[in-house]
Amino acid sequence: MFQYFPGNYMWSLAVMRCLASGGHFGEIHWALQDLQDAAKVAPQGDNEAWHAAWKRLAVQVEGIGREALQQGKNETAASALMRAAHYWQWAEAFIAPDDDRAASSYEHHLACFRDAGRLLPNKIEVVQVPFGDTSLFAYFVKAEGTSGPAPAVILSDGLDGTKEEMVLMAQALAARGISCLAVDNPGQGASLRLNGLKARHDSEVAAGAAYDYLKSRAEIVDPNRVGLIAASMGGYYAPRAVAFEKRIKACVAWGAIYDYHAVWVRRLNLKPGASATVDYRAALGTTGKHLLNIVGATDFDEALRKFEPFTLKGIAHQISCDILLVHGEDDKQTPLSDAEKLYREIGSSNKELRVFTRAEGGASHVQLDRQEPAVSLIADWMVDHL
Template sequence: MFHYFPGNYMWSLAVNRALASGGMFGEINWACEGLRDASRNGPQGDNEAWHLSWLRLAKQLEDIAKDAASSGHKITARDHFMRAALYYQWAEAFLKPDDARCEPVFASHLHAFAQGAQRFDPPIEIVNIPFEGATLHGYFVAAPSASDARPAVVLSDGLDGTKEEMIYVALALAERGISTLAIDHPGQGATLRLSGLKARHDSEVAAGAALDYLATRNDVDAQRVGIVAASMGGYYAPRAAAYEKRFKACVAWGAVYDYHGIWARRFKAQPGKPISLDVTQAMGTTGDHILHILGMPDYDRALRYLEPFHLREAAKNITCDILILHGEDDKQTPASEAKMLFDSIPSSRKTMRVFTRAEGGAAHVQLDRPEPALSMLCDWLVDRL
């Protein structure tokens, strides 16, 4: 993976994520070139400097978008609003969850995205799905020129990801005739920040609500719906497909077989002993965010809460077509997780593709080289939906 900040994996991963989601290298470099020293300031770097640099970039892009919109230049406005939304996301990403700036910066992220979304043809629709007394927040990206009911995909991201970050996948699917409902699951994006819904292991419940919504649309063929999710979504999507039998196909993009086990290793947890304070301090804002996402007050209770986050039983119930995409050099979820999931699925309707260092795409969710994985994912869904 390209390490813009050598020695700082999280910041470098963020740069790769922003690039994959439609960010421009020149813009990102403009924001980050002065952060080299800040990146070496502790395990997480100087997150205040990071915030200010990305906020400056986001505001600059939004100002360009507003000027273009006032002059009637729709495409320029759309593209700059969309990138401004992406950069606002990264301006907020490493702030502590209780930082007073999180709410207004995330609101700017959503506003910029909404301004860009309405300028697509057809427009990207903002969707609010009632869910257990609250709301699942989403977008519907329609396949263009669809005169009949089209196949569709429920799309989401991972632990700290957002539906906005995944829109590039929805746009790639739309070009191939597949519509997309991109949602923030409980614990993600706007569903976490605006609805207060924390992460939960039974992802099939929220995915089922998404399916219920799609079934109300005349432009969706409810018999031809798949589910795609990345990173931690490599747990959420297979779990949902195992118990929500309306899904015809599933893509686990960065497979997760035992999410609890992954965090136990990160925490260096030992049976019968509390989690080391030194370890949690070293995790910086990553540790703060996992507590916020799970709604837990401390790391020991967070680890207990994560105990049902595994696919040992669920994998046996996966009967739909499933594609597992993984990287040989995934630093967050080892390739052994993908193999365990693949081996545990009894159905023959399964495919696994592990990208190697030699060919590229070996990093987490192929962020070192998003193609050809993205096209492979989209074409696989075209063939099965």
């Protein structure tokens, strides 16, 4: 994967994630070009400088969008506000969750995305999915070129990923006649930040709630043709969900994970009998404080205990729907061996493992080094299997 900040995987990964969501390289480079020294500050970079640079960019681009909206220039407004939404996300990403600036940045992020979504030719609808006595925040994107009930896909991201990062996948599916429900599951995005829902291992509960929501929209959704795509940590969530939620017809694990507890034992450089500490040389996508907030832990030992049930051992054989695992040969966060082990244990008679190699590009985590071929592959696979 291209490292904009050599030696700082977390910051470099964030740049690539923003680009994959729809950020523009020229704007991002304008904002970050003077942060090379800040990126070298131990242990994970000067996150105050990071916040200031992304906020400066977000404020400027949001201003372009708001001015265009006032002038009735809706295409310019939609484009600028959507980019600003992604820039606000990264302004918020690495400052402490209890910092007032985090809440303010996140509010701007949601507002820009919401307002951009209303201006798109195929509007992004803001919805809430009933979930026990609360709800999951989500977006609904209707299939294009269809009349009557159409197939639908539930979309979600990973540990610190958000539904907003799945917008390009949603649009790719909608263009192929598939509606999408992009969801912040427990531990993610607005469901974490606004409703206080922490990550949980039993992802079939959230998947079932999302399916029930889609079923309630029977005038435009065919409940017999519902799929599930989840990325990064979603590579655990999605297979776990379909092992138990049998109403889902097809599944894609985009960055497959067999045992998420084992993943974090490696990342935290855990030694037998010693307290867990972060090895900041590892491929980490977020800060320690964010990790603890996502799982509702006070320290890394507690976080590891909470991750113990996040495994597909003894569960993968229960998967019976069509399933595709997509993985990168050089994934620094979850090794290819995890995907291979999961593939071997999946019980479905229709299972596939697609590995992107260095030679073709897309070998990094969720193909962030070259993502378009993977997006098209996954979207086309869903068309064939729903």
